[in-house]
Amino acid sequence: MSLVAVGTVAFDDIETPAGRAEKVVGGACTYISLSASYFVKPVQIVSVVGDDFPSDVLAFLESRGVDLAGLQIKVGEKSFFWAGRYHKDLNSRDTLDTQLNVLANFEPVLPAAYKNPDVLMLGNLVPKIQMDVLDQLDQRPSLVVLDTMNFWMDIALDDLKAVLKKIDVLTINDEEARQLTGKHSLVHAAQAIHEMGPKYLVIKKGEHGALLFHHGQVFYAPALPLAEVIDPTGAGDTFAGGFTGWLAKTKDYSFENMKLAVIHGSAMASFCVEAFSIDGIKNLTQEMIDARVEAFARLVHFR
Amino acid sequence: MSLVAVGTVAFDDIETPAGRAEKVVGGACTYISLSASYFVKPVQIVSVVGDDFPSDVLAFLESRGVDLAGLQIKVGEKSFFWAGRYHKDLNSRDTLDTQLNVLANFEPVLPAAYKNPDVLMLGNLVPKIQMDVLDQLDQRPSLVVLDTMNFWMDIALDDLKAVLKKIDVLTINDEEARQLTGKHSLVHAAQAIHEMGPKYLVIKKGEHGALLFHHGQVFYAPALPLAEVIDPTGAGDTFAGGFTGWLAKTKDYSFENMKLAVIHGSAMASFCVEAFSIDGIKNLTQEMIDARVEAFARLVHFR
Numbered sequence: 001m002s003l004v005a006v007g008t009v010a011f012d013d014i015e016t017p018a019g020r021a022e023k024v025v026g027g028a029c030t031y032i033s034l035s036a037s038y039f040v041k042p043v044q045i046v047s048v049v050g051d052d053f054p055s056d057v058l059a060f061l062e063s064r065g066v067d068l069a070g071l072q073i074k075v076g077e078k079s080f081f082w083a084g085r086y087h088k089d090l091n092s093r094d095t096l097d098t099q100l101n102v103l104a105n106f107e108p109v110l111p112a113a114y115k116n117p118d119v120l121m122l123g124n125l126v127p128k129i130q131m132d133v134l135d136q137l138d139q140r141p142s143l144v145v146l147d148t149m150n151f152w153m154d155i156a157l158d159d160l161k162a163v164l165k166k167i168d169v170l171t172i173n174d175e176e177a178r179q180l181t182g183k184h185s186l187v188h189a190a191q192a193i194h195e196m197g198p199k200y201l202v203i204k205k206g207e208h209g210a211l212l213f214h215h216g217q218v219f220y221a222p223a224l225p226l227a228e229v230i231d232p233t234g235a236g237d238t239f240a241g242g243f244t245g246w247l248a249k250t251k252d253y254s255f256e257n258m259k260l261a262v263i264h265g266s267a268m269a270s271f272c273v274e275a276f277s278i279d280g281i282k283n284l285t286q287e288m289i290d291a292r293v294e295a296f297a298r299l300v301h302f303r
Numbered sequence: 304m305s306l307v308a309v310g311t312v313a314f315d316d317i318e319t320p321a322g323r324a325e326k327v328v329g330g331a332c333t334y335i336s337l338s339a340s341y342f343v344k345p346v347q348i349v350s351v352v353g354d355d356f357p358s359d360v361l362a363f364l365e366s367r368g369v370d371l372a373g374l375q376i377k378v379g380e381k382s383f384f385w386a387g388r389y390h391k392d393l394n395s396r397d398t399l400d401t402q403l404n405v406l407a408n409f410e411p412v413l414p415a416a417y418k419n420p421d422v423l424m425l426g427n428l429v430p431k432i433q434m435d436v437l438d439q440l441d442q443r444p445s446l447v448v449l450d451t452m453n454f455w456m457d458i459a460l461d462d463l464k465a466v467l468k469k470i471d472v473l474t475i476n477d478e479e480a481r482q483l484t485g486k487h488s489l490v491h492a493a494q495a496i497h498e499m500g501p502k503y504l505v506i507k508k509g510e511h512g513a514l515l516f517h518h519g520q521v522f523y524a525p526a527l528p529l530a531e532v533i534d535p536t537g538a539g540d541t542f543a544g545g546f547t548g549w550l551a552k553t554k555d556y557s558f559e560n561m562k563l564a565v566i567h568g569s570a571m572a573s574f575c576v577e578a579f580s581i582d583g584i585k586n587l588t589q590e591m592i593d594a595r596v597e598a599f600a601r602l603v604h605f606r
Binding site: 017088089090184185186187188205208209211218219220221222225226227228229259260262263297299300301302303 | 320391392393487488489490491508511512514521522523524525528529530531532562563565566600602603604605606
């Protein structure tokens with residue numbers, strides 16, 4: 001079982017109704033790989049940082065079974081930086097600052113040991129880079145999952161559509177599904193997205209849960225109502241890590257098992273939002289994860 | 304088994320992205336009673352109309368087992384009228400016109416046969432009128448359910464809080480729960496609402512489903528993803544009708560059975576939004592309702 005994850009490893013400044021966190025560890029690939037590490041080892045990451053990125057965080061990721069062979073460290077350069085402020089409802093946010101730094105000229109290079117993964121998780125990045133990674137593989141993985149965002153639909157739609165043709169599962173939020181297809185009904189949006197390539201679609205709805213579509217079949221995993229949401233940053237990536245980690249562990253890519261992957265992704269995301277940065281998912285145990293999955297089962301059980 | 308339902312019987316002008324409907328049948332009590340009639344008979348309604356309200360609609364309601372003894376018909380007066388336009392997302396709407404007409408001086412009068420219901424459904428109305436109905440009962444029903452809206456929180460909060468002390472189940476939407484309690488977390492809002500009186504809280508989230516809270520226990524019924532939503536008007540009332548109809552039929556007011564009530568309410572609401580006015584719930588069969596409930600079970604089943 002092997003999982004390759006591509007995406008950013010970065011610093012974030014975050015402001016939420018619960019408080020502020022400055023220059024904390026962030027980045028899609030950080031959340032994805034840490035979350036997936038609870039299900040599968042190694043998680044082989046493809047990313048780039050500057051020499052300002054703390055070595056103890058990298059050592060921590062390695063201790064969790066994250067393989068850093070595909071992580072480029074650019075001497076004399078700075079890591080990607082994002083600053084954002086969440087609105088009171090925690091469902092929307094403003095970007096206050098984006099400093100591409102090492103990401104400006106990022107060219108992913110896959111080590112030889114990365115070229116035959118069972119599952120490939122293409123985290124939110126420039127679609128051309130996502131395609132570049134696909135092109136470097138020796139053979140097509142059993143499952144390719146891609147996360148993206150409205151920003152790429154605005155400025156790189158053709159590139160995005162080209163890579164969508166080559167993947168199995170797309171994860172986006174409900175507004176992005178509507179933007180990508182021009183259809184308000186998520187049922188119709190799912191049909192349109194299937195026609196673009198992905199045979200599975202996960203629609204992430206934050207506090208309202210997640211929907212899984214597969215050619216007319218649908219599964220709804222609600223989100224666990226939480227007493228305190230401290231920081232939503234990385235929740236979608238943490239979901240993706242749990243989702244792909246579960247699938248890489250079980251190697252069963254059926255609709256039935258993908259439902260369980262959605263539940264495990266949702267469980268991991270529910271830990272993520274309970275603290276700033278990666279703090280909510282740094283020290284989990286199998287017992288804690290199992291108990292959270294049980295809470296999801298109880299939440300929807302009605303007979 | 305008996306159910307008394309209080310609320311408006313009215314005309315609506317409705318504009319949605321799917322089209323327009325003019326002077327169609329509406330009103331909370333219309334939707335509640337028609338929806339409940341699929342579970343329990345009679346449904347005894349307390350409401351008021353003018354002599355402009357079509358007699359064939361009243362005859363249809365009677366044919367469904369709705370008892371009109373508590374419906375006042377004011378000769379020479381006009382029925383309550385509401386006009387609204389839904390936004391593209393169908394989750395929000397603008398009120399274009401409200402003509403109180405007969406509702407301006409509505410004084411509910413409960414016939415003797417109405418004074419000992421098992422279940423009382425107080426549809427969205429002036430809180431003082433809801434209290435007036437409670438005061439006319441011979442004894443407290445086994446279950447009192449109340450629906451309200453942000454409008455009454457704005458202009459009659461003290462009256463609303465007084466009636467909340469006397470009920471068992473409150474049904475409101477997520478923003479209203481936050482407004483009523485000043486708490487963003489729905490878990491904390493539920494605790495605050497329990498302290499106001501209701502031991503059960505149903506939070507209606509439209510396309511995102513419904514949450515049932517009961518002193519630390521929580522149940523999440525997702526909404527069925529529908530290909531076409533034509534008209535959301537009356538969905539919450541139709542939910543309330545299915546919810547209270549199920550409870551009046553089964554007379555089991557446990558948390559476990561209330562989950563089933565939420566599912567049946569959600570199933571009825573999913574029919575409601577598929578057509579304008581009451582058209583989506585006029586001609587249902589037990590088989591259609593059972594099949595919809597099965598669809599809800601499949602939607603969330605994951606092992």
